[in-house]
Amino acid sequence: MRVSIQKIQQYKDNGERFPVLTAYDYPTAKIIDEAEVPMILVGDSLGNVVLGYESTVFVTMSDMLHHTKAVVRGSKKALVLADMPFMSYQVNPSEALVNGSKFLQEAGAQAIKLEGGEEMAETVDTLVSRGIPVVGHIGFTPQSAYQIGQRVQGKTVEAALQLVKDAQAIADAGAFSIVLELIPTEVAQIITEKLPIPTIGIGAGPHCDSQVQVVSDMLGLFTDFVPKHAKQYTEISSVMRKGIENYVGDVKSGSFPSKVHGSNLSENVLNELKSHL
Ligand code: KIV
Numbered sequence: 001m002r003v004s005i006q007k008i009q010q011y012k013d014n015g016e017r018f019p020v021l022t023a024y025d026y027p028t029a030k031i032i033d034e035a036e037v038p039m040i041l042v043g044d045s046l047g048n049v050v051l052g053y054e055s056t057v058f059v060t061m062s063d064m065l066h067h068t069k070a071v072v073r074g075s076k077k078a079l080v081l082a083d084m085p086f087m088s089y090q091v092n093p094s095e096a097l098v099n100g101s102k103f104l105q106e107a108g109a110q111a112i113k114l115e116g117g118e119e120m121a122e123t124v125d126t127l128v129s130r131g132i133p134v135v136g137h138i139g140f141t142p143q144s145a146y147q148i149g150q151r152v153q154g155k156t157v158e159a160a161l162q163l164v165k166d167a168q169a170i171a172d173a174g175a176f177s178i179v180l181e182l183i184p185t186e187v188a189q190i191i192t193e194k195l196p197i198p199t200i201g202i203g204a205g206p207h208c209d210s211q212v213q214v215v216s217d218m219l220g221l222f223t224d225f226v227p228k229h230a231k232q233y234t235e236i237s238s239v240m241r242k243g244i245e246n247y248v249g250d251v252k253s254g255s256f257p258s259k260v261h262g263s264n265l266s267e268n269v270l271n272e273l274k275s276h277l
């Protein structure tokens with residue numbers, strides 16, 4: 001049985017913090033699931049950290065469904081949350097419903113996430129009232145980066161108040177959780193205390209009910225840059241580089257493959273084969 005949205009709510013009700021991590025493929029999802037992370041986000045950050053795009057706006061429904069299926073196959077217990085890509089939900093609530101349902105029905109996710117505040121409340125309501133569990137996402141919303149810039153949001157009184165209104169509107173519309181990305185610690189704390197649903201922070205300070213990290217950042221796999229909000233727990237790219245360099249050296253020197261990596265004919269078969277040549 002996978003973690004339910006009721007279990008996610010229980011974490012908040014019991015004052016228990018919980019970790020969330022992104023995953024984009026089968027083996028990573030398997031490791032995260034085995035580490036008892038209760039929620040795995042198939043983030044459209046895969047556009048940056050897996051596909052090498054400069055923006056998540058290039059990520060398509062087909063990309064997201066493909067990677068979500070792999071994460072679902074790799075995990076047994078975690079709730080799998082899939083990001084709705086750019087323009088798959090912004091046009092109107094009906095389109096959001098058609099696209100959102102694909103994540104549950106075709107890809108096997110249990111919930112979807114979409115970016116936006118008050119302006120997306122009607123869409124959230126449409127999805128939730130038709131049976132699609134939704135997580136909101138406010139603050140820095142990467143799909144709008146061309147418009148809002150790559151920076152902390154909610155730093156003025158007016159902007160912070162708008163974030164509080166946005167969070168409330170998304171919660172009132174029925175979202176079961178909300179991501180707060182790149183907002184001041186104090187604003188995240190106010191929102192976390194006001195909302196009945198769990199907040200999931202990234203670059204939003206320690207007071208959120210949960211924290212999410214992009215797995216490629218925290219493992220040191222994505223090497224283009226390390227975001228300020230990310231903590232590198234290891235530097236897996238160095239381990240990979242070393243392994244690959246060793247392989248290159250072994251192939252060039254002829255020390256790979258060795259006898260144990262191959263198979264041989266029996267002497268009889270070899271002799272008979274030679275007699276036919
Ligand atoms: O796409 C993603 O990985 C996200 C997280 C940054 C929350 O939305």
